[in-house]
Amino acid sequence: MTITLNVNGKNVQVDVQPNETLLDVLRNKLYITGPKEGCGNGECGACTILYNGKVVNSCLVLALEADGAEILTIEGLTKDGRLHPIQEAFIEENAFQCGFCTPGFVISTKALLDRNPNPSNEDIIEALAGNLCRCTGYQTILKAVKRAAEKLGVEK
């Protein structure tokens, strides 16, 4: 079956199998490798993408169902080679170590700040509770989200 996706602003057509996940199609067929597979089971958030503006675990979405969907992955965040303020904030706060969880955290942060530009600690914790990180201990991630909110606030 052929489906059409809009990935990071570009339309693509791709052949998919009935049991293939959106994550598999992105990674193995479109070579969009920013979203990672940490569990394949909706438990870790490494595969987080924006799907029609909503935050989802792409390992839980069947590719067939995604026909026509608009998708944003970490690759779509940089514009003209420039980092997104969320990405800058992650660097400034040292909010990653091995980096495997980072694409998921950055996208979850984007989803949060899109709907709530001024989140409290509790809001951040709630929004990121589905993203696992084994390296950082989360402290710097929390700070990075706050810093990103400030940056985006100033930009507006």
Next chain:
Amino acid sequence: MREKYVGKPIPRVDAYEKVTGTAVYVTDMFFPRMLYGAVLRSPHPHAKIKKIDVSKAKALEGVAAVVTSKECPYRQGIYLVDRPIFATDRVRYVGEPVAAVAAESMEIAMKALELIEVEYEPLPAVFDPLEAMKGEVLIHPDLASYERLPIYNIEPEKNVFHHHKTRKGDVEKGFKEADYIIEGEYSLPQIYHAPLEPHGAIAFYDFNGNLTVWSSAQSPYTLRNLIAHAFKMSRHKVRVIAPYVGGGFGGKAGINMEGIVIALAMQVPGRHVKLIYSREEDIMATVVRQGMYAKVKAGVKKDGTLVAWEETMVFDGGAYAEYGTNVVRAAGYTTPGPYYVPNIKVDSYGVYTNHLVGGAFRGFGHGELHWAVERHMDKIAKTLGMDPLELRLKNVLRPGHTNAMGQKMHEHTGNVEACLKKAADLIGYGEKPEQPKDRVKRRGRGIAALVKAPAMPTNAASSVVIKFNEDASVTLQVSIQEIGQGFNTAITQMAADALHISPDKIKVVFPIDTDANPYEWQTVASRALWTVGNALYRAAEDALSQIKNIASQVLGVAPYNLEVEDDRVYIKYDPEVYIPLKDIVMGYTYPDGHAIGGPVIGRGSFVPERLTNLDPETGQGNAAAEWTFGAEAAEVEVDMETGEVKILKLVGVFDAGRVVNPMIAAGQIIGGMVQGMGPALFEQITYTDDGKPISISFTDYKIPTIADMPDEMIADFVETPEATSPFGVRGIAEHPMISVPPAIASAIYDAVGVDINDLPVTPEKILKALKEKHS
């Protein structure tokens, strides 16, 4: 060392790649005509393999290769060669590889696995290491015949793969001098590393018999060595390329699952085979941390002075020894941790069971040993009616003391007393925490100390090559892996100071490629900045002396009258006279065209100085190169109705010698402390009664999430420069995980007056203890 960049919180050199999702991990690599691998695993914890029939799988369209122990009859192991790549005559744990398939797609590979027929005859299994030591079930009947490093002491009839002995002073005499003899038992279960990136590797075997392996590997060179050893190949025929590692924590050290994909690739020369483990496979079939049971007997004077320490540690090593041999040894030679005791007798046993395979995990035996030691220190304090911190301060290792292996402590060895005092200050030790209005919830504070040296062979070597480019920029070649710890950034800062040039003129060569980068033993043991720092210092001296030698000929002054700074080499006593560095580093060309010198390449090698093996009967000797001390403290709130524990605050203070990058170092401490919270409160590999692992997903094996984060976490340092490092550095990366569990347990006692001695400290255990206390 003149410091300009060391000590500064400069941003990570891998930052852009990692926040843009462009950092490449093995799983992100694709090759033309690549095949996909999948593995058939044992459903039994212990069974004989009667028959394997792969004919149907082989016949399936799209299957390129099927491999079993018939095609790949090799064993692997870092210190003891006991682990077959594919189970041969028997399986020893649930999840052990029995056969593997390479196919045109993952789907076909999975289908092929279903077509493989294996006939098993179940054998009696043993899961408790104390039970296993009785030897009624032998897991490795041929243990005595396995190849091993002679420093490891096997006891084949007891399933023991290493028995480590420490005998210092006279423990019986010590007990006679003691006013109190205090005994205790402590335990902890197997736990899982849970790196967010599961293990993965790609192998390619060409028609010249050259093998290339891309692996998520902490130890590219040791991996190469162990592959070549297992497959009986010459080292130069094996090439390991290691891109970014998505978290290792010890689990990706040495050799792991690479042998499987190599065996497949050897069947299909000219084609890449990729094998990425699922989360379930990663938990079941890589390595976990050993479980441990400890029995302690301490002799103490009335004033709290420790005079004797006797301890038996029994490690649940699982089905194969892996790094367990050295885990058991390190725990054996470090106990009783950061305290001075004149008379010590320790027996540390690594025991085979039919559990998942135990391996290296951040802290390597020290999380285990400190759980017992620090819990027991609290028990001693309670018995004596002494404050636990006071008891610790009374007994810490100080200059002039000897540790368990008889090494003398010096001023420059590090300062555990300062760490304890700082941690106590930061947690508010001694003041009563403000109690919540809700009488059901009580708060308390606790503190624990720790010490760890790199657990490594006496000759664990490092090397560095510094290549100057035409414009006087530098490429730095080293084979320590960037596993998230920030090595590439820190070594850039150190190289900038060693070479007197700016860090943005330096690139660390990455990914690591054993065909190009120089030798490095492994990225383990918190030793990288220390060991590579030494090699780097020598390489920089070598490069600088080449530069000065060329410049001395041109300028007509002695090399020692020259100095290198940023982009020039100048005369010290007349700094305006200089030559641009770029005119020197490829050799100097005079105006008439004749040239001298040549490209500047600095070379530095290092092996630890003056280390020795330990005496097999007494464990005395010089096996540790440098020691890092630390102290950790916790404030908790316990709900006496539910038994639930909330960690309110964690503090970690470490004597780092010299902090190279305070931002990255603090990240290691905060991350390590949170990684210690999991095993303290809930992490544990669980099994069914018949030995099948249950906790094989993130639903059943929970790790801390952002919602578990304490309200406050503080990382701090003491800096007693390390004399064996030209930069004064020592390791801190593993240490933050080590004493979090005992600090939390101590805080729980402070809050509600119950002592839990078996990890994890679950609500059920707290409720049970509270009930016993009140009845």
